[in-house]
Amino acid sequence: MRIVVDVTPLTLPRTGIGNYTVGMLQGLVDAGGGHELVAFAPVGPRGARTVRAALDGLPIERRIVTVPPSSHTWRTLWSRLARPAVERLVGKLDVFHFSDWMYPSQRNGVRATTVYDLSPLHQPDWVAPLTARMHGRKYEHAARACDVLFAISRYTARDVTETLGVPTEKVAIAYPGVSARYSPEGPRTDFGSPYVLSVATLEPRKNLATLVEAFALVRARRPELQLVVAGAPVSWAEQDLRGEAVRALGYVPDADLPALYRGASVLAYPSLLEGFGIPVVEAMASGTPVVTSTHASLDDASGDAAVRADARSPEALASAIERALVEREHLVPRGFEHARRFTWRACGEAVLAGYESAGAAPKARLE
Numbered sequence: 001m002r003i004v005v006d007v008t009p010l011t012l013p014r015t016g017i018g019n020y021t022v023g024m025l026q027g028l029v030d031a032g033g034g035h036e037l038v039a040f041a042p043v044g045p046r047g048a049r050t051v052r053a054a055l056d057g058l059p060i061e062r063r064i065v066t067v068p069p070s071s072h073t074w075r076t077l078w079s080r081l082a083r084p085a086v087e088r089l090v091g092k093l094d095v096f097h098f099s100d101w102m103y104p105s106q107r108n109g110v111r112a113t114t115v116y117d118l119s120p121l122h123q124p125d126w127v128a129p130l131t132a133r134m135h136g137r138k139y140e141h142a143a144r145a146c147d148v149l150f151a152i153s154r155y156t157a158r159d160v161t162e163t164l165g166v167p168t169e170k171v172a173i174a175y176p177g178v179s180a181r182y183s184p185e186g187p188r189t190d191f192g193s194p195y196v197l198s199v200a201t202l203e204p205r206k207n208l209a210t211l212v213e214a215f216a217l218v219r220a221r222r223p224e225l226q227l228v229v230a231g232a233p234v235s236w237a238e239q240d241l242r243g244e245a246v247r248a249l250g251y252v253p254d255a256d257l258p259a260l261y262r263g264a265s266v267l268a269y270p271s272l273l274e275g276f277g278i279p280v281v282e283a284m285a286s287g288t289p290v291v292t293s294t295h296a297s298l299d300d301a302s303g304d305a306a307v308r309a310d311a312r313s314p315e316a317l318a319s320a321i322e323r324a325l326v327e328r329e330h331l332v333p334r335g336f337e338h339a340r341r342f343t344w345r346a347c348g349e350a351v352l353a354g355y356e357s358a359g360a361a362p363k364a365r366l367e
Contacts, residue, residue, distance in 0.1 A: 001094040001355065002036040003028065004063075004086065008075070008101040010054040011047030013232065013251055015201055016278060017100070017116055018054065020152065023177050024114075025058055027348025035352070038063055040090050042078075042102075044071040063090050075102040079137075095355050100134065103141045110358045113142045114150040114174070117275035117297070118159050119205060126205040126273070128236045139164055147358035150174045150351060153276045155297040172354035175300065176278050177344030181258050184287035188263035191247065195226040196321060197264035197288070199257065199279040200271065202231050202239040207270045207293075207311050212243045214270075214317035219245060221322070227268075230260055261286035266324045269293070270311035277301035281342050284335030289324040291317065303341075305334040 005025060009017050028037055037060040041051045048064050055062060067074045082105040086096055095110040103113070120127045120135040127135075142149055143164040149171050151157035157171050196215060200206035208229060215227040229241055232251035241248050252260065261267065267283035269292040280301040283290050292298050293311035302308060307327070309320035324331060 001033075002038065002092060003095040003097065003355070004038045004040050004090050004093045005097045006041065006099040006102065007039045007051060007055065008041045008043060008047075008099050010041065010051045011043050012050075014054060014254060015232070016275070019254065019278070020114070020116070020176050021099070022054055022058070023179070023344040024174070024347055024351060025055075025060060027177060027344035027346070028351060029059060029348070030345040031348035031352055033352065037061065038090060038093075040086075041065070042067050042071065042075060042089070044069055047071060065089055072101075075104075076134075079103045079141075097351075100138055103138055103145075110147045110355050111145055112148045112150065112355065112358065113138070113146055114152065115139070115142070115156060115160050115275075116152055117156055117273060118163055119273050121163060123205065123273065126203065128234065146170070148172055148354045150354055151275075152176055153274075153297065153300045155299060156275050170358075172350060172357070174347050174350040174354065175342055176276055176281075177347050178278075178281050178285045178339050178342050179344070181255075182261065182282045182285040182339075183258070184262060186262060187259045189259045190263060191226055191228065193224050193226055194265045195228045195247075195263070196266050196268050197260060197283075198227070198229045198231070198268050198270075199252075199260070199282075200229070200231045200269065202229075202233045202237075202241070204237050204239070205272045205274075206231070206239070207272050208239045208241060210312060210314055211268055211270050211317060212241055212246055213314035214268075214321065215246065216243055217314060217318035218321050222325075225265070228260070228264070230257070257282070258286060261288050264288050265328075266291055266321055268317070268321060269298075270309070270317055271295070271298065272311055273297050274301070280306060281339045285339035287332050287336070289328050289331035290335065291320040291324050303334075303338040305331065305338040307331070 040063045042065040085107045097112040120132045124132040226245045230252040274297045290306040294308045307320045310316040
């Protein structure tokens with residue numbers, strides 16, 4: 001199969017979706033089968049450089065098309081006008097896997113996309129206004145036009161079926177993987193005293209203000225602890241991280257995250273809604289116990305290896321952090337075993353199976 005994957009989101013600093021995109025591509029390579037993989041992105045000049053850097057080392061074809069500013073306007077118009085077909089820029093294809101950023105038409109082949117979560121529909125105030133508008137249009141189109149929609153957890157798969165009305169046979173689950181760099185071996189970050197770590201973009205659904213309140217309760221009993229938050233701020237919302245012994249690092253590159261996880265006493269991840277919750281399994285793979293929300297969207301990431309708590313209750317979160325500190329020796333091996341389930345090769349194999357079940361033989365489509 002000739003598989004064209006839209007990698008336009010790689011123009012941004014890599015967090016969850018960017019990491020999943022690169023990991024999925026690596027998984028498709030690792031899964032083998034002799035398929036021809038093409039990374040496609042119509043982006044501005046600066047974005048083109050960022051995309052190429054993100055794809056460095058992947059043995060796949062690149063079709064990075066530079067368009068004049070604003071590239072977002074170009075992509076939006078292309079999606080709405082449904083012309084020209086994507087084959088005009090990438091050639092013949094058997095699969096087109098589009099992103100959240102655009103959904104141009106295609107003449108033939110399987111039409112696919114990945115839905116990470118439906119928070120822009122359920123809680124539009126939790127995302128940037130542009131994201132809510134852009135994703136809402138994408139979801140409506142995907143539900144109507146795709147042969148297969150991939151979800152990254154069982155929760156999201158159910159949500160796609162129930163909220164978007166997509167038949168279950170058109171929804172496939174492709175869990176994210178955990179990179180081999182997340183392991184107990186290697187350097188550990190040292191801030192001079194033990195720390196609770198949270199890895200999350202500073203957006204409302206990550207619920208960091210409640211974590212700061214919970215940490216204050218924990219620190220009253222354990223004054224040696226710090227709270228370290230690794231995550232970029234967002235321009236459209238503020239999270240109040242002011243508190244004693246709270247350290248905000250801002251955006252942390254992927255290369256620096258393993259040492260942060262290894263050095264932490266606990267990872268606290270009190271998100272109110274996730275597509276999966278990849279920091280949970282990254283921390284487990286690094287040998288760090290995890291506290292996370294009881295929300296069902298985190299069930300797959302948590303398994304039976306995390307301490308779960310009501311994320312809206314500072315008292316419940318504080319109690320869970322205390323428990324994770326005390327039960328570290330019990331939680332760490334369970335976390336290792338759970339995290340081993342998630343590999344990028346398995347993700348690639350699930351995606352290939354989804355394409356094949358949707359029927360990779362060319363399909364005629366109306367322009």
